[in-house]
Amino acid sequence: MRDPRAEGSGAEPGTGDQAESGTGTGTEAATGAEPGAVAGRKPLVVVMGVSGSGKSTVGARLAPRLGVPFADADSYHPRANIEKMSAGIPLTDEDRAPWLASMADWLSQHTGSGAVLVCSALKRRYRDRLRQASSRLFFLHLDGSYELIAGRLAGREGHFMPAGLLRSQFEALEPLAADEPGAVVPIDGTVERTTARALALTGTAPR
Template sequence: MTSSPRPPHSPVVVVMGVSGSGKSTVGGLLAERLGVPYAEADDFHPAANIAKMSAGHPLDDADRAPWLDAIGAWIAQREGKGGVVSCSALRRRYRDHLRQGAPDLFFLHLDGPPELIASRLAARMQHFMPSELLRSQFATLEPLEPDEAGAVVTIEGGPQEIADRALAAVPR
């Protein structure tokens, strides 16, 4: 009896990093290349969170809880099927929360110099996240720890080049 080849593993990937690091752009490109659905974390925010950030106030953990729950539910639905979602996932405890529904979750941290990210954030139009909150995001960021499944990808270069590095980092 012969068996057909097993299809490639489609992981669930969280594209993480501070605002302006390219999570949405790279996440969409990565999902396209992997042939899996893409979800934008900003779409999971309750209206109150968007209003708070738009007013220049950083979110606290109580604000983030329903947002992380909604993203975690999407991730759990994609476990074993694959998917890509953008999410800042700045703290280890947030990443641990997301892993509850998908233990094999892979985090792809888009990283770059604060000056580069600030310049990209300043050039963005029509986004609720003011550039003044970038400093608080860098202060909150806890890099991936050695026991976390993930990789760090530099954001230097254009979107296609970054997506190439992202794709190479994702286990399949």
């Protein structure tokens, strides 16, 4: 997990996002020129999914390839949230609300530069909250089976999130709906394969 506060973007808050309109591309759908698109602008991406789906691993590789700032929402959780998860207790909507507000703030400060944010964003209403920062937000859902991810978590060390919370993560997960701009990225391959898939799908993101 990297420190998002060290990513060093010089982007100004809220730059150039007011003229944008919704895109509604749906998963796996390619977008052409969007209304309000700005030539040469970089994508504003949220890498979402359950714990252990590879968000931090893939997001940290995707951001430099896109040439945009990177943040990991894990680093923004209030201490109480970290303590709760560490104790094996799933977060509630109330626990996540201030954290999502912080992440929406971070996104709104990076609408000009584009960015990659790693954030579980498990429920539709959480993504709606993040979309308040920018209508051009594009979600990449790292998608894999419970068995695959549980196996990877069993091999992960030094992380506060207990593997025992994985079931609750899947229970909370609401996949992208057809009207949510984004794409589903299968995670059954290597890290490099997943990153390449994510990069290719980002090519369909609104600008």
